[in-house]
Amino acid sequence: MEIQQAVLVEGLKNRDRHVFSSIYDQYSPALYGIILKIVKREDIAEDVLQESFVKIWKNGPVYEPEKGTLFTWMLNICRNAAIDKTRSAHFRRLERGQMISPEISNHINWSHSPKTEHIGLKTVINELDDKYRQVIDLIYFQGFTQQEVHEYLGIPLGTVKSRLRIGLRELRTFFHVHRVPIIILMITIL
Amino acid sequence: MNKDQFLNTGLLEQYALGLTSEEENQLVEQHLQAYPELQKEVDEIRQAIEQYALQNAIPPHPRVKSQVMSDIDASSSSGPVNKKTGGINFWLTFTTLLSIGALITLMFLFSKKQTQHQQLKREFAELQMACNDKNSKAVADQEMLFFIKDRNTQKISLAAISDAAISEAIAFWNPEVKKAFINLGNLPDPPSGKQYQIWADVDHVMISVGLLNNNHAAMQEIDFLADAESLNITIEPKGGSLEPSVEQLIVSGKI
Numbered sequence: 001m002e003i004q005q006a007v008l009v010e011g012l013k014n015r016d017r018h019v020f021s022s023i024y025d026q027y028s029p030a031l032y033g034i035i036l037k038i039v040k041r042e043d044i045a046e047d048v049l050q051e052s053f054v055k056i057w058k059n060g061p062v063y064e065p066e067k068g069t070l071f072t073w074m075l076n077i078c079r080n081a082a083i084d085k086t087r088s089a090h091f092r093r094l095e096r097g098q099m100i101s102p103e104i105s106n107h108i109n110w111s112h113s114p115k116t117e118h119i120g121l122k123t124v125i126n127e128l129d130d131k132y133r134q135v136i137d138l139i140y141f142q143g144f145t146q147q148e149v150h151e152y153l154g155i156p157l158g159t160v161k162s163r164l165r166i167g168l169r170e171l172r173t174f175f176h177v178h179r180v181p182i183i184i185l186m187i188t189i190l
Numbered sequence: 191m192n193k194d195q196f197l198n199t200g201l202l203e204q205y206a207l208g209l210t211s212e213e214e215n216q217l218v219e220q221h222l223q224a225y226p227e228l229q230k231e232v233d234e235i236r237q238a239i240e241q242y243a244l245q246n247a248i249p250p251h252p253r254v255k256s257q258v259m260s261d262i263d264a265s266s267s268s269g270p271v272n273k274k275t276g277g278i279n280f281w282l283t284f285t286t287l288l289s290i291g292a293l294i295t296l297m298f299l300f301s302k303k304q305t306q307h308q309q310l311k312r313e314f315a316e317l318q319m320a321c322n323d324k325n326s327k328a329v330a331d332q333e334m335l336f337f338i339k340d341r342n343t344q345k346i347s348l349a350a351i352s353d354a355a356i357s358e359a360i361a362f363w364n365p366e367v368k369k370a371f372i373n374l375g376n377l378p379d380p381p382s383g384k385q386y387q388i389w390a391d392v393d394h395v396m397i398s399v400g401l402l403n404n405n406h407a408a409m410q411e412i413d414f415l416a417d418a419e420s421l422n423i424t425i426e427p428k429g430g431s432l433e434p435s436v437e438q439l440i441v442s443g444k445i
Binding site: 017020021024025028029030031032033034036037045046049050053054057058068069071072075076079080139140146158160161164165168171172174 | 200203
């Protein structure tokens, strides 16, 4: 895994077209899933994904591996591009007339990805308490600052911070717990 | 800030999610160095988000990939930087060629002028030499003219003893300046291997006063002998003789 990452990073930095194609194949579904969660429309999500990958290609040489994994870096580019899109005038015009309440919005956000619904994901959603989910969703997928979440939900800033912290810890714990059975399963198969 | 104070800012989570500004990044990174155990927390949050994203993956339509690939091909093959570089290259090549062309032309013109200059110099030297020759000849002619016109110069006609009408040479004799010249006049050229020699008669003894060449136009200087009574020309073998061959006497004249 480490060696493969190094090869991908090296290729991206050297603008290797073949390596870039592999990076796209490997990561575009996960990135598209996140973009779609933020912009909610497939046509817009496709545009954002395309723009983001062109940016990834152009900025490849300045990516610093010591500051975070390749995937985190790409995820940030895609997330920021998607958030920017939701704030553009064009996007707001599209959204107008179908404004939705935060509650429904949250629900949609976490239960999107209609046909590719993952059992693991469902488990996460079910296991993660609503109040934590909501904070993570607003901050990560809606681009809210902690201050804005505090104003939007009418809960104290300290609570926003602790809910984000606890929510992320829950998420971490979940993947830690579930990584073990996957490994056992793989060993069993082999 | 101590560890708890820092954790209460919520910046660590924001940082892990990639939602911090440059300034906030620096602050977080300072604390990550101070409390290395926090780095593990950052890594785990990121892993959780990655895992979440991977499990939430939805394959995009294949047309997106072909658009991305054609976009990056277009950006790397015909970027504005390339065009600019091409322009610079074009002007650089153009001006270089122009300079080289100008240089070659100048060198050609210079070498041509140089050749012309050398030729003119050579011609000038030749003319100068010719001029000097003419000048010295003119001076010599002038001197000769003065010599001939000098009232002390005696004109001596050397005529054939047998047939005066056919052959005549003329000598100019000046006892004042003690110089003498002879012109061969209409004497025929001597047979091959022979040449004319001129003798002065002093007390009935023939003394050679010069070997003559066949230049009929020239005034040939001969030795002046004050006591000479007559001048006589004989045909002698080339290089002259010590004694005149009397039977070969061609012309003579009294002084």
